[in-house]
Amino acid sequence: MTTPDNWRPTASLQALRERAQLYTAIRQFFAARGVLEVDTPVLSHGTVTDVFIDGFSTNFAYSNSGHNETLYLQTSPEFALKRLLASYQTSIYQLSKVFRHEGFGRLHNPEFTMLEWYRVGLDHHALMDEISDLLKALIGAQQTERMTYQLAFQKYLNLDPLSDSTQRIAEVFNDCHIDLSDEYPIDHDGMLQLLFSYEIEPRIGQQYPCFIYDYPASQSSLAKINRDDPRVADRFELYFKGTELANGFHELQDAAEQRKRFEHDNRLRRTFRFEEKPLDERFLGALEAGIPACAGVAMGIDRILMLKHGYTHIEQVLAFPVNRA
Amino acid sequence: MANFSTNEFKAGLKIMLDGEPCNILENEYVKPGKGQAFNRVKIRKLISGKVLEKTFRSGESVEGADVMDTELAYLYTDGEFYHFMNNETFEQIAADEKAVGENIKWLVENDVCTITLWNGTPITVSPPNFVELEITETDPGLKGDTAGTGGKPATLSTGAVVRVPLFVQTGEVIKVDTRTGEYVSRVQK
Numbered sequence: 001m002t003t004p005d006n007w008r009p010t011a012s013l014q015a016l017r018e019r020a021q022l023y024t025a026i027r028q029f030f031a032a033r034g035v036l037e038v039d040t041p042v043l044s045h046g047t048v049t050d051v052f053i054d055g056f057s058t059n060f061a062y063s064n065s066g067h068n069e070t071l072y073l074q075t076s077p078e079f080a081l082k083r084l085l086a087s088y089q090t091s092i093y094q095l096s097k098v099f100r101h102e103g104f105g106r107l108h109n110p111e112f113t114m115l116e117w118y119r120v121g122l123d124h125h126a127l128m129d130e131i132s133d134l135l136k137a138l139i140g141a142q143q144t145e146r147m148t149y150q151l152a153f154q155k156y157l158n159l160d161p162l163s164d165s166t167q168r169i170a171e172v173f174n175d176c177h178i179d180l181s182d183e184y185p186i187d188h189d190g191m192l193q194l195l196f197s198y199e200i201e202p203r204i205g206q207q208y209p210c211f212i213y214d215y216p217a218s219q220s221s222l223a224k225i226n227r228d229d230p231r232v233a234d235r236f237e238l239y240f241k242g243t244e245l246a247n248g249f250h251e252l253q254d255a256a257e258q259r260k261r262f263e264h265d266n267r268l269r270r271t272f273r274f275e276e277k278p279l280d281e282r283f284l285g286a287l288e289a290g291i292p293a294c295a296g297v298a299m300g301i302d303r304i305l306m307l308k309h310g311y312t313h314i315e316q317v318l319a320f321p322v323n324r325a
Numbered sequence: 326m327a328n329f330s331t332n333e334f335k336a337g338l339k340i341m342l343d344g345e346p347c348n349i350l351e352n353e354y355v356k357p358g359k360g361q362a363f364n365r366v367k368i369r370k371l372i373s374g375k376v377l378e379k380t381f382r383s384g385e386s387v388e389g390a391d392v393m394d395t396e397l398a399y400l401y402t403d404g405e406f407y408h409f410m411n412n413e414t415f416e417q418i419a420a421d422e423k424a425v426g427e428n429i430k431w432l433v434e435n436d437v438c439t440i441t442l443w444n445g446t447p448i449t450v451s452p453p454n455f456v457e458l459e460i461t462e463t464d465p466g467l468k469g470d471t472a473g474t475g476g477k478p479a480t481l482s483t484g485a486v487v488r489v490p491l492f493v494q495t496g497e498v499i500k501v502d503t504r505t506g507e508y509v510s511r512v513q514k
Contacts, residue, residue: 052359053358190361
């Protein structure tokens with residue numbers, strides 16, 4: 001964009017006011033529930049190993065160590081918040097900017113606002129109850145729905161994501177005419193994710209926000225494996241009107257297991273010819289010391305604003321999207 | 326031709342797909358929080374006219390297509406090729422029957438058409454939205470009908486057949502909308 005007008009904001013004054021009001025409502029909600037607002041670094045030595053999440057990095061030339069150090073912009077405050085949990089064992093939240101090295105689109109800006117919170121003593125279902133209360137307070141959603149990941153695939157694609165073979169998934173994938181350019185092969189979870197995005201996401205949560213839970217263990221991320229069914233993890237996501245709004249876990253507390261998952265991520269990164277990431281030893285140190293049993297969730301606040309006020313493009317709720325920043 | 330990354334995708338960008346030049350109609354960036362990033366693209370193949378959906382991994386590159394539109398006046402046909410001329414440079418270019426396709430029936434001498442060129446060769450010829458053509462044959466029709474209650478078929482000088490009101494007669498020139506193939510009005514000679 002080189003138009004002479006590109007110094008101007010893309011959000012109206014009204015949209016700026018709506019954002020300010022939303023922040024106030026969020027802070028009131030947590031103040032009433034005794035959840036402490038905290039502020040952790042956006043710039044940090046550690047980063048995530050997630051195969052498909054990349055942090056921006058920069059060079060810190062003034063470290064007390066005397067060496068140049070790589071610092072990362074946070075893709076979520078998760079590791080820092082869990083280090084606080086390990087130290088102070090109390091429910092906390094953070095409302096702040098996060099950064100992901102990704103493209104810009106109707107629902108995406110590489111810098112966006114995230115609300116992330118951790119509730120000591122709650123499991124993921126109790127946390128979903130609290131999220132429902134928050135959605136009622138923020139966007140007036142009168143109720144929410146819940147469906148397992150397995151049921152969603154059975155209902156909309158006649159496919160069992162937990163027991164069907166990769167070959168059967170590939171058949172359904174081809175039947176859905178997801179015509180993929182064929183430079184790289186797509187794997188089992190990759191096909192499930194695309195099927196979910198193309199065939200399920202547009203059909204769930206149209207009237208009320210919908211939680212999808214019990215994700216396959218292969219997509220467990222930082223969630224506990226389910227005690228009763230080891231094929232699934234205690235992970236959920238939230239969808240409303242075709243938009244992914246939140247991702248949450250009954251949090252994994254086992255440091256050795258977490259380290260294995262990070263190492264597994266890096267092995268996958270190698271197969272995709274992506275750069276491997278250093279493990280965040282300060283975060284793993286906190287897990288080793290012990291975090292309390294808790295559930296946590298991260299929510300995209302720009303998208304909440306869009307849904308609340310009927311905006312169709314994220315730039316309408318951002319003062320300056322990346323192409324004007 | 327330059328390559329384009331998926332980050333540069335937008336409506337109107339011309340790219341190569343399966344050896345055929347294509348026009349991007351819609352582009353959506355798909356990135357689940359923890360999933361892979363894709364571009365879901367709706368594309369029109371410019372030779373076959375087929376519209377299809379295609380998914381690219383974000384960051385992938387595709388070859389651009391050297392496609393441009395040019396405004397040229399129709400001159401004549403030698404039976405095999407259709408000859409057009411740039412009214413400013415007087416440069417001439419010949420399109421084959423495949424490029425002209427169904428639009429043969431709307432080609433009127435001196436009318437300015439939009440010719441889409443791929444690597445300098447015409448691949449499609451689009452006539453103006455309205456053309457004026459003479460009726461070479463139509464039934465004399467029923468007397469007294471002026472409202473056009475469904476009309477009658479009329480054959481035009483190019484061979485095109487359109488429905489016209491009953492009062493329109495052989496030898497008259499009419500205005501036709503080439504996008505719909507419908508009669509618009511009579512033209513005073």
